[in-house]
Amino acid sequence: MKKNLCVSFLCMMLGFTLLAGCGGKETGNKDAGAKKDLVISIGKGMTEGNYDPCKGYGIYGYGIFHTGLLKITTDVETDYDLASDYSISEDGLVYTYTIRDDVKFSDGEKLTPEDVVFTYETAKNSGSSVDLTMLEKAEVIDGNKVQFTLNKVYSPFIRTTALLGIVPEHAYNDEYADNPIGTGPFVVKQLDVNQQLIVEPNKYYYGTKSQFEQITFLSLDEETALANARSGELDLVMINPEYAEEAVEGMHLETIKTSDNRGFNLPCVKETTNSEGLVAGNNVTSDIAVRKALNIGISRQEIIDNALNGIGTPSWVRFDGLPWANDEPELKDNQVQEAEKILEQAGWVDTDKDGIREKDGIKCEFTITGRTDDLQRYNLAVALSENAKKLGIHIIAKSEDWTTCKDMIRNSPTCIGTGDYNFVDVYNAFASEFAGTEQTGLNNAAMYTNKTVDGYLTQALSSDSEEEIFDLLKKAQYDGTTGVNIDLPYLWLVNIDHTYLVKDGLDIGTQRIHPHGHGQPIIQNLNEWAYK
Amino acid sequence: MINTIKFISESFFRLLLLLIGVSILSFILIIHSPIDPVDAYVGAESNVSAQQRENIARHWGLDKSPVVRYTTWVKNMLQGDMGTSIIYQKPVSKVLLERFQTSLILMVTAWVLSGIIGFVLGVLAGSGQGTWYDKAIKAVCFVLSSTPVFWIGLLLLMVFSISFGWFPIGLAAPIGKAAQDVTIWDRIYHLILPAITLSITGIANITLHTRQKLIDVLSSDYVLFAKARGESKWTLVKRHGIRNIAIPAVTLQFASFSELFGGSVLAEQVFSYPGLGNAATQAGLKGDVPLLLGVALFSAVFVFAGNLSANILYGVFNPQIREGSKV
Numbered sequence: 134m135k136k137n138l139c140v141s142f143l144c145m146m147l148g149f150t151l152l153a154g155c156g157g158k159e160t161g162n163k164d165a166g167a168k169k170d171l172v173i174s175i176g177k178g179m180t181e182g183n184y185d186p187c188k189g190y191g192i193y194g195y196g197i198f199h200t201g202l203l204k205i206t207t208d209v210e211t212d213y214d215l216a217s218d219y220s221i222s223e224d225g226l227v228y229t230y231t232i233r234d235d236v237k238f239s240d241g242e243k244l245t246p247e248d249v250v251f252t253y254e255t256a257k258n259s260g261s262s263v264d265l266t267m268l269e270k271a272e273v274i275d276g277n278k279v280q281f282t283l284n285k286v287y288s289p290f291i292r293t294t295a296l297l298g299i300v301p302e303h304a305y306n307d308e309y310a311d312n313p314i315g316t317g318p319f320v321v322k323q324l325d326v327n328q329q330l331i332v333e334p335n336k337y338y339y340g341t342k343s344q345f346e347q348i349t350f351l352s353l354d355e356e357t358a359l360a361n362a363r364s365g366e367l368d369l370v371m372i373n374p375e376y377a378e379e380a381v382e383g384m385h386l387e388t389i390k391t392s393d394n395r396g397f398n399l400p401c402v403k404e405t406t407n408s409e410g411l412v413a414g415n416n417v418t419s420d421i422a423v424r425k426a427l428n429i430g431i432s433r434q435e436i437i438d439n440a441l442n443g444i445g446t447p448s449w450v451r452f453d454g455l456p457w458a459n460d461e462p463e464l465k466d467n468q469v470q471e472a473e474k475i476l477e478q479a480g481w482v483d484t485d486k487d488g489i490r491e492k493d494g495i496k497c498e499f500t501i502t503g504r505t506d507d508l509q510r511y512n513l514a515v516a517l518s519e520n521a522k523k524l525g526i527h528i529i530a531k532s533e534d535w536t537t538c539k540d541m542i543r544n545s546p547t548c549i550g551t552g553d554y555n556f557v558d559v560y561n562a563f564a565s566e567f568a569g570t571e572q573t574g575l576n577n578a579a580m581y582t583n584k585t586v587d588g589y590l591t592q593a594l595s596s597d598s599e600e601e602i603f604d605l606l607k608k609a610q611y612d613g614t615t616g617v618n619i620d621l622p623y624l625w626l627v628n629i630d631h632t633y634l635v636k637d638g639l640d641i642g643t644q645r646i647h648p649h650g651h652g653q654p655i656i657q658n659l660n661e662w663a664y665k
Numbered sequence: 666m667i668n669t670i671k672f673i674s675e676s677f678f679r680l681l682l683l684l685i686g687v688s689i690l691s692f693i694l695i696i697h698s699p700i701d702p703v704d705a706y707v708g709a710e711s712n713v714s715a716q717q718r719e720n721i722a723r724h725w726g727l728d729k730s731p732v733v734r735y736t737t738w739v740k741n742m743l744q745g746d747m748g749t750s751i752i753y754q755k756p757v758s759k760v761l762l763e764r765f766q767t768s769l770i771l772m773v774t775a776w777v778l779s780g781i782i783g784f785v786l787g788v789l790a791g792s793g794q795g796t797w798y799d800k801a802i803k804a805v806c807f808v809l810s811s812t813p814v815f816w817i818g819l820l821l822l823m824v825f826s827i828s829f830g831w832f833p834i835g836l837a838a839p840i841g842k843a844a845q846d847v848t849i850w851d852r853i854y855h856l857i858l859p860a861i862t863l864s865i866t867g868i869a870n871i872t873l874h875t876r877q878k879l880i881d882v883l884s885s886d887y888v889l890f891a892k893a894r895g896e897s898k899w900t901l902v903k904r905h906g907i908r909n910i911a912i913p914a915v916t917l918q919f920a921s922f923s924e925l926f927g928g929s930v931l932a933e934q935v936f937s938y939p940g941l942g943n944a945a946t947q948a949g950l951k952g953d954v955p956l957l958l959g960v961a962l963f964s965a966v967f968v969f970a971g972n973l974s975a976n977i978l979y980g981v982f983n984p985q986i987r988e989g990s991k992v
Binding site for chain 1: 699700701704706707711712713714715716717720721723724725752753754755763819822823826827830834835836837838840841843844934935937938939943944947
């Protein structure tokens, strides 16, 4: 009896081993063939389905199944795509796009201006991250043009038309989101939700066609991504910066510059309690001396080394890397003595010798928060707090859930991240429209007000050329005398670099600077990838 | 017969109470969780205007009071409509069904494996109390029962998939293979590591309890008498042991449905196995209320079914309990 049991147990183990053996051979065969397919892992979002632009797919600039009226170039400027021309009316309310007539959807049907109107109308009513609240109506005119009428002057609409992919009216149904038919470089071959997405080139695509017959996106856990990279089955894996120093045979690390920045808002007004009982304003950061001292006194590189394993580029401007960023007048950090002087001149002196400065009985201390679900942000908060000690500023770093962070943000600075291909971000960051103590949300959470800046921002909203818009937005940051870069309502620390392990020989082309969000931005030019 | 009807209706009533309780509790927990569903939907730091955020909230009914939202959900639920999942943009019932099919294979395999291996090891250890293999089995069980599932999963993945290359690195089907070409062997091959991972934590429990019970049985008077009659050790175990020690094993095994479900959440995460657990994680992280409620209800039914089967099986294994219920 005892023998029998042992034997059956052994048989079972043997069975597993045999099965395993079979599988091993299978993978061996696959690798032997020519490199016609790619396997990549860039986070879980890609395998959830929902590839419907009307419900927000691709709106952040890296959709692969659709194209828009305009596109965003590698310089983050707009260029024609499905539209061959566009014009904006004098009053800034009417946008007219001429639609190309030589484009086909991936099912072979022709793209029509009606499809464009259908897309915008569907998107407007879908209740999703596509914000078309400014759109009054969209209509076809002259047979080949689409005319959008806005209900307010809103120049960032240009960017929306560059980011929103067009869907075909004839093939749009409930199942569309899992098997989208679009004008982009790829089509879905197969989707196994939360497992893998297999795409193949769209044979009707009018741009550069991919040299791969199929590309598979795996849904791998971030924690196991590095382990999986070691298996050699993957051509590209997104990894967390914490693992960036790990070597994987046959792969190299690509560190990609981003506009994915992190920093803290520094409330510019004194503390008050608003009607909802929330404290808005901060008695310490409302003093420009403190904001300035922090900005020039800390060492951003040290903070990056301590919090992010050194993966990141120091930055003191919110939009670093984007065409509307202005880093005038230059700011140098790690000037401890200079910062101390500013603080002392403003009356912040350490009288009781506890290492923290005081002024009028107020200690130079405040609380900052980092999101509980994002270790990087908490690490940044802690590193900043350590770094500010030498200036005699006591920053208390706390970890709170995001909702609490947002509730406290107008009193306690929280670590925010931005980086968007839509320049409306500049307006949202600094416009006094969002500065009220009664308001909530992230927009201008520093409660910064400056009439001159407001003037530039308003002008930018009604401008009809991007060149002019960028110029105005830069002036809002610094026009030679005043601006955000002098008033410093934020303390920007770093542009987080995005890290990927890439198989040797795989060329991922010229990447447009990545926006906020690690993972998917890398596939913005997937059709241009090639093995060299 | 009347007893049976009474038993069934009582069980049904209990299930109903359970479901109501679970749904209310889950709903309250979700409402109070620090996840803002609109944020989760558009991305936490999106430049979407306040006006559009209101549109989104209205679209998903998030602007109504919790009581209204719950009653609407119950009303629809009674008509068989479990709502639409916010992340997958599909009916919850469809998501649940798809996911459960994948999970079921995984859980059943793991469950059977842990039951059989656990029981066999338990009998082996119990019958040879104090021997080297008893000590070895005991030691292994202590280690296993104090090890978290995801850690075992990660370890197995690193050793067997990455270092030895024997098993795939995850998923339920081969990478890049079209669904129609995926064979049953592919599926089994991809099932092995997650199933072993999931079964491992169950094994220790069953083994240790079976071992203890067998030791108790073997030191009883009737076994002493049987020994005196000259029965060999294995005949003893076979004739007097198995039936007696089956009860705790069965109880544990069926009661372990909840652990199985919980474990599958972690195991599926490590192996990117697209089952219910995986869906539950995504739903939780993104504040997908309809899906999370669906998963919660589903798991409640699942665990309830497990415990109910244990109750019924007691009678099958032990005539004393069967007789007792007739009184």
